[in-house]
Amino acid sequence: MSNVIQVLEQMGRDASLQNNQAIEQLLTTTELDSKTSQAIINKDINTLEKQMCITPIIAHALHPAEEEENKDENKKVKNAVNA
Amino acid sequence: MSGNLVCVGTGMTLGAHISPIATSYIAQADVVFSLMSTGITERWLDEMHTDVRSLQYCYQEGKNRNITYNEMVEAILTEVRAGKKVVAAFYGHPGVFACVSHRAIKQAKLESIPAHMEAGISAEDCLYADLNIDPGKTGCINYEASQFMFYQRNIDPAAHLILWQIGLAGDKSLAKFSTGKAYRQVLVDLLLETYPADHQVILYQAKVLPIDTVRDEHIALIDLIDAELFMHTTLVIPPSEEMQPNEKVLAKLAAIDKQELNAKNRPELTLVL
């Protein structure tokens, strides 16, 4: 795992890293370059993404308002009721 | 060798929520498909396994999302049918407002392929913690925002109402990644049939990265029209009314209580011959 992901993962799961001071302290012990460390301290996600050469995701809408199968099932219920 | 499919959730916050079993399935898979909500979380997953394939390429603005979802299902099942141990990893809970996992598991089972889902921590779970809401207090109902608009639904103003995908509200084409003010005006008009214009609603965004801050923005319902909404914004509408006692049911229950009490207090009869 790359350094920066490791650091972010550690920040996510370590109870002692849930405050700014502890994070700054942690960053002095990592080998992250200063721009990346500063982006983490500043909570500057855009710069962090740039530093990591991340391509932004396209979308994360995962749910249709109307399921194709639901529509069919609704019709079936209606037909059964009408029959 | 026969393939199988496990759909797992990575939770909402990088590093904080992924379960041990999800991590283990990912590590032991032959192929991992991913559908994450940010580039950084996608990178995190990439680095967990040597063969992680993002399904992002299926999305395209202007393309009906039902087609997109079916393409994702097919991509996953092609590898399962080839006999591979496949994991599909989704952010949040893999089965909460997430049709791809449900469709893939259903199809796999139709083809007699072993498939199941492991629960994850969803946006809704985070919302209860971050906004200090207990869904058991007065009840809580969840709708996908557009579905809520397209169909006649009952609103209970004494319960919480949560509208998902609020940034896409009113998109009938299933092809947009956001909708504008005119669509939102229709939603607000619909909500104004139940809630006052100045009713305080909450724009909610959970932490995705540990360096994110939670969005817990309270605005008047009427201001929703001009609010800044993203694909990951959830709208929370707190109750505007008190719960009203259901007198009919309460009377029926009281009658049963009374009958039971009378039966208990009745003197024991002894049979005298």
Ligand SMILES: C[S@@+](CC[C@H](N)C(=O)[O-])C[C@H]1O[C@@H](n2cnc3c(N)ncnc32)[C@H](O)[C@@H]1O
């Ligand atoms: C297709 S659903 C996916 C939900 C996801 N499976 C889960 O378990 O939360 C997408 C919707 O989830 C909600 N959502 C996603 N990310 C969120 C976040 N970071 N904070 C709040 N809500 C979020 C929004 O309503 C968004 O439109």
